[in-house]
Structure formats: structure tokens, C-alpha cells
Amino acid sequence: MEQQSLKSKLSVVGKTTVDIIKLEGLHVWIKENHILDGIDVNIPKNKITCIIGPSGSGKSTLIRSINRINDDVDGITTQGNINFNGSSILTSDTDIASLRTQIGMVFQKPCVFPKSIKENVLFGIQHLKKLSKIEKLQLVEQKLKTVSLWKEVSHRLNDKAISLSIGQQQRLCIARTLAVKPEVILLDEPTSSLDPLSTRAIEDMMVKLKEEYTIVFVTHNIQQAKRIADHLIFLCDGKLIEQGSARAMFSCPQNSQTKAYLKDEYCAC
Amino acid sequence: MNRQLKNKLFTYATWIAVVLSTTILFFLFGVILWNGLPAIDLNFLTQASSNFGASGGIIYQIAGSVLMVLFSALICLPIAIGTAIFKSEYLISKKLHAIINTLIYSLNGIPSVIFGIFGLILFVNILGMGISWIVGSIILAMMILPTVTLSTYHSINSIPTIYRESSLALGLTKWQVIRKVLLPQGFSGAITGLLIGVARAIGETAPIMFIATAFSGVAFPSSFSEPVSTLPTHILALAQQATNPDALQNAWGSSLMLVTLVVLFSISALIFRLKHQTISKR
Numbered sequence: 001m002e003q004q005s006l007k008s009k010l011s012v013v014g015k016t017t018v019d020i021i022k023l024e025g026l027h028v029w030i031k032e033n034h035i036l037d038g039i040d041v042n043i044p045k046n047k048i049t050c051i052i053g054p055s056g057s058g059k060s061t062l063i064r065s066i067n068r069i070n071d072d073v074d075g076i077t078t079q080g081n082i083n084f085n086g087s088s089i090l091t092s093d094t095d096i097a098s099l100r101t102q103i104g105m106v107f108q109k110p111c112v113f114p115k116s117i118k119e120n121v122l123f124g125i126q127h128l129k130k131l132s133k134i135e136k137l138q139l140v141e142q143k144l145k146t147v148s149l150w151k152e153v154s155h156r157l158n159d160k161a162i163s164l165s166i167g168q169q170q171r172l173c174i175a176r177t178l179a180v181k182p183e184v185i186l187l188d189e190p191t192s193s194l195d196p197l198s199t200r201a202i203e204d205m206m207v208k209l210k211e212e213y214t215i216v217f218v219t220h221n222i223q224q225a226k227r228i229a230d231h232l233i234f235l236c237d238g239k240l241i242e243q244g245s246a247r248a249m250f251s252c253p254q255n256s257q258t259k260a261y262l263k264d265e266y267c268a269c
Numbered sequence: 270m271n272r273q274l275k276n277k278l279f280t281y282a283t284w285i286a287v288v289l290s291t292t293i294l295f296f297l298f299g300v301i302l303w304n305g306l307p308a309i310d311l312n313f314l315t316q317a318s319s320n321f322g323a324s325g326g327i328i329y330q331i332a333g334s335v336l337m338v339l340f341s342a343l344i345c346l347p348i349a350i351g352t353a354i355f356k357s358e359y360l361i362s363k364k365l366h367a368i369i370n371t372l373i374y375s376l377n378g379i380p381s382v383i384f385g386i387f388g389l390i391l392f393v394n395i396l397g398m399g400i401s402w403i404v405g406s407i408i409l410a411m412m413i414l415p416t417v418t419l420s421t422y423h424s425i426n427s428i429p430t431i432y433r434e435s436s437l438a439l440g441l442t443k444w445q446v447i448r449k450v451l452l453p454q455g456f457s458g459a460i461t462g463l464l465i466g467v468a469r470a471i472g473e474t475a476p477i478m479f480i481a482t483a484f485s486g487v488a489f490p491s492s493f494s495e496p497v498s499t500l501p502t503h504i505l506a507l508a509q510q511a512t513n514p515d516a517l518q519n520a521w522g523s524s525l526m527l528v529t530l531v532v533l534f535s536i537s538a539l540i541f542r543l544k545h546q547t548i549s550k551r
Contacts, residue, residue, distance in 0.1 A: 069434055074361055101440035111435040113450065124439025127449070173435070180439055 017044040020184060020214050021066060026080035028061050030073060035061045037238040038080070043184070043231070048206055048215045050229035050246065052222060054267050057235040059218045063186050066216065067103040068096050101128060104182035108189045110169035112161035117153050120161045120172055124180045143175040147205060167198025174205070184214045191224070203228050222262060226250055234258050236267045301525050308522025317488065322507045323515040327523050332489055333497030334530070337402050337481065338471045341409035342463050345417050348410075350459055353421035354447055377415035382475040384408050389479045403493040405481025412476060413466030417459060424458020425451050457545030464538035468531045474501040500527040
């Protein structure tokens with residue numbers, strides 16, 4: 001009885017937000033391995049959605065399905081549906097390059113191109129549209145300010161990006177993604193190779209960015225999810241165990257597996 | 270025998286192998302330098318040959334050799350880059366990879382004289398292109414194609430996947446990723462392979478002797494359909510008149526010039542590779 005009333009309360013909370021992305025019965029196989037097993041989740045607009053779960057639970061495969069970067073993986077089969085702004089993105093006539101300008105992605109390991117800091121910020125956007133010199137400079141300054149990198153690098157924009165620290169490189173990668181002006185930003189464990197200070201900087205940035213963007217954040221760090229998540233998705237062994245508002249899930253998880261995982265980072269599935 | 274003694278013996282054995290192989294190289298260079306240097310002076314390098322090569326210089330032979338390998342490089346490069354991109358970025362099936370590898374290695378293993386006969390039959394006889402340097406360039410391009418293709422493939426393929434994914438995730442199309450990310454990085458591998466291929470091609474005699482070269486009466490070509498004279502075929506012709514000491518002297522001089530060109534290309538390849546290391550190795 002208690003559970004049911006809680007569920008209905010949660011659904012009321014859920015209805016106040018718009019879901020920008022909906023996954024319906026998503027199955028993914030890589031060769032014979034069933035990586036995702038019928039996932040139904042929704043990603044609320046202008047919120048931070050954290051995907052948590054033990055390693056090998058399919059978090060990365062899930063997030064990588066949303067911008068179809070998984071398409072090039074050898075032996076992948078996808079079934080089910082992903083809706084973005086109301087239309088399916090898994091059809092064969094989806095313009096994948098244009099989809100990826102709307103759904104940007106930041107990876108676990110920062111990957112800067114062997115170019116200058118400035119060129120790295122502009123790397124994606126300059127292939128999409130012509131920018132004047134002034135527009136370029138404005139964009140670089142604006143995006144580097146957003147990721148709080150401007151003060152550190154404004155005097156050496158033409159230096160090689162590889163000369164930055166790993167934490168700075170990751171922020172540069174985020175700036176590069178923002179420059180393309182996506183609606184959604186997918187982040188696949190973006191802080192797992194960073195020091196605690198850079199990690200905090202990125203977490204604070206996410207909280208600010210959610211006003212403009214929808215953020216999907218994969219993390220194996222439960223404390224991190226607790227700090228930043230609005231919406232929480234818990235995966236284990238390729239199955240969705242539970243999803244809902246982060247506050248509700250952290251305070252009273254519905255599922256015993258979720259409870260065990262949030263408490264001991266252990267999942268018996 | 271105890272382990273330490275075995276270890277020592279093995280170390281000595283490898284040392285002997287190194288000394289043997291380098292001695293052979295230095296012996297060869299030494300002999301060529303010793304016999305070739307007296308033949309070389311400014312006249313030898315700047316004049317045309319006369320008296321069936323026994324007197325005069327080798328300017329047209331140098332020009333013919335360089336012209337032919339430069340064009341073979343130009344013909345080979347786009348085909349090699351195209352094959353390498355296809356193999357690295359578009360070909361998923363492991364089976365097809367194995368088949369293509371076998372084909373590339375087979376092409377590399379074909380004896381050079383077979384290329385010559387093939388060129389003679391196809392280009393000179395059937396297509397009626399005549400004995401001309403451009404046919405020689407085409408045949409040499411075929412010969413160095415495997416080296417250049419594999420070198421380009423390895424440098425493109427060794428670029429970590431994250432660079433491809435990072436660019437794709439920014440909304441670049443596959444072709445943009447190839448053009449903006451992979452090719453600039455893979456280009457150094459292509460040039461290194463090309464220089465190694467050219468170093469090999471410039472020394473080839475068998476594939477070009479029936480189809481591209483003439484021994485005497487040849488100047489700098491004014492069209493694609495003329496034969497040229499080249500260093501290796503010149504050496505071959507001079508060696509056949511070994512009883513004439515002047516001809517032999519010029520054969521040594523030409524050999525020294527040829528070896529110098531080969532070494533120049535090889536060293537350029539080495540310098541180029543060291544200067545332009547791909548992102549994967551940083």
C-alpha cells in the first residue's frame with residue numbers, strides 16, 4: 001500500500017517535466033552478448049539524469065546508443081526504439097551526423113586533437129557552418145568561460161591543446177561539445193580519470209549547464225550521483241532495475257537491489 | 270651446460286650475427302666507394318654519355334631514373350591511400366581483411382621480371398603504348414603499391430578509436446573524419462612508405478629493361494611515349510662490356526650514384542618518420 005501511494009506521488013512529480021528522450025524496449029547485442037535487455041527509460045528535459053550501476057551493467061552501451069555512436073561497433077544489433085523530441089532516431093533514414101549535433105557527447109578519457117586550444121573549441125562547429133573571424137573568437141571566449149577555462153588559457157589560445165592538464169583537457173572537450181550547440185549532452189564517466197578538484201569543477205559546471213541543456217551523466221560513483229542527479233537510472237546486468245527522481249531513490253529506493261547498491265555499491269544480480 | 274653460460278653464448282651469437290650483417294653492408298659500400306669515386310667528377314655528373322657509355326657522363330641516366338620513380342610515386346600514392354582508407358575504415362569482415370592481406374603480400378612477392386613481361390605484353394603490345402618511360406612508371410607504381418599501401422594502412426589504423434568517435438560525436442560525417450582527422454595523421458605513413466618504395470623502385474632493372482629504357486641515343490624525354498635511359502639499365506649495359514676498362518670504370522661510377530640515390534631516399538624516409546609521429550605514439 002505504502003509503495004503504491006509513493007509510486008503515484010512520484011508519477012505526479014514526473015508529469016511536471018517534459019521528457020526529451022524516451023527509450024522503449026531497447027535491446028542491444030554485441031555479437032552473442034545481450035548487453036541491454038529491454039530498457040524503458042525517459043530522460044527529462046533540462047535535468048541531470050545520472051545512470052549508475054556496477055561495471056558491465058550496460059551504462060556505456062545505453063548512453064552510446066542515444067547518439068548512435070555505437071553504430072560502428074563490430075557485431076552490434078539494436079532492437080526497440082529511441083525517441084528524441086518525439087521522433088524515432090533508430091530508423092535507417094535518420095541523419096546521424098545532424099542528430100549528433102543535437103545530442104553531443106563527452107567521453108571518459110579527454111581526447112583533444114593535435115591542434116591549438118582555439119582550433120579544438122572550433123573543431124566541430126566549423127565543419128557545420130561558416131563563421132567569421134570575430135564570431136569564432138567570440139564563440140571561443142564564450143565557451144571557454146562557460147567551462148571556466150578562459151582565465152587559465154586566454155593568453156595562450158594558440159598553444160597546443162595537448163599542453164593542458166588532463167582536467168583542463170576534459171573541460172576543453174566539453175567546451176568543444178557546447179560550441180556545436182546541442183540540446184542534450186551525454187557524458188560517459190567524464191570525471192573518472194580526473195583529480196578530485198577537476199571533478200568538482202565539472203560537477204558544478206553540470207549543475208549550471210542544466211538550465212540550458214539536458215544532461216545525461218554516466219557514473220560509477222554513487223556519491224557523485226547523489227551530488228548532482230535530478231533523475232536517476234539504475235542498471236544492473238543489462239536490465240533496468242529502477243528509475244525515478246534522484247531524491248526519492250536515494251531517500252527510499254523501491255527495490256531491494258537498488259537499496260543494496262546505493263548502500264554498499266554491491267548488486268546481487 | 271649451466272644457464273649463465275648458455276646466456277653468454279646466446280649473447281655472443283647475436284653479436285656475431287650483427288657484426289656479420291653490418292660487415293657485409295660496409296664491405297659493399299666500401300668496394301663501391303673505392304671503385305666508383307675515381308670515376309666521379311663534375312663532367313661525369315653533368316654530361317651525356319658517349320662511346321656506348323665508355324666515355325662522357327650519366328646526366329640523362331640520373332634524370333631518367335629520377336623522372337620514372339617520381340611519376341611512379343605520383344601514380345601509386347592516391348591508389349595506396351584509397352586502399353588503405355577502405356581497408357582501415359570501411360572493411361569490417363575479418364575474412365575479407367585476410368583475403369586483401371594475402372593479395373597485397375602476393376603482389377609484393379611477384380618476381381620483378383614478371384612485372385616487366387606483364388608490362389611488355391599489356392602496355393607495349395596490346396595497348397600499343399610503345400617502349401616509353403611512362404609505362405615504366407606505371408609498372409614501378411604497381412611494384413611499390415603494397416609497401417605504400419601497408420605503411421599508410423598501419424599509420425591510419427593505429428590512430429586510436431577515440432579520435433574517430435570524438436569527431437563523429439561532434440557531428441562530422443565519416444568522410445569529414447577521414448579528411449580532417451585520419452588523413453593528416455596517416456599522410457606521414459604514406460610518405461614514409463612512398464620513400465621506401467621509391468628507394469626500391471629506383472634500383473629495379475628487370476621490370477623496366479624491356480619496356481621503358483633504351484641504352485644509347487636517349488636524351489631528356491619531351492613526351493610520355495619516349496624511352497629513357499636509367500642508372501640500373503646503364504650499369505647492366507656497361508657491365509656487359511667489362512673488357513673495356515673505361516666502361517667498367519663508368520659502371521662503378523654509375524653504381525655509386527645509384528647507391529647514393531637509394532641511401533638519400535631511405536634517409537629521407539627515416540627523417541620523415543621521426544619528424545611526423547602520429548598521435549597514437551605520443
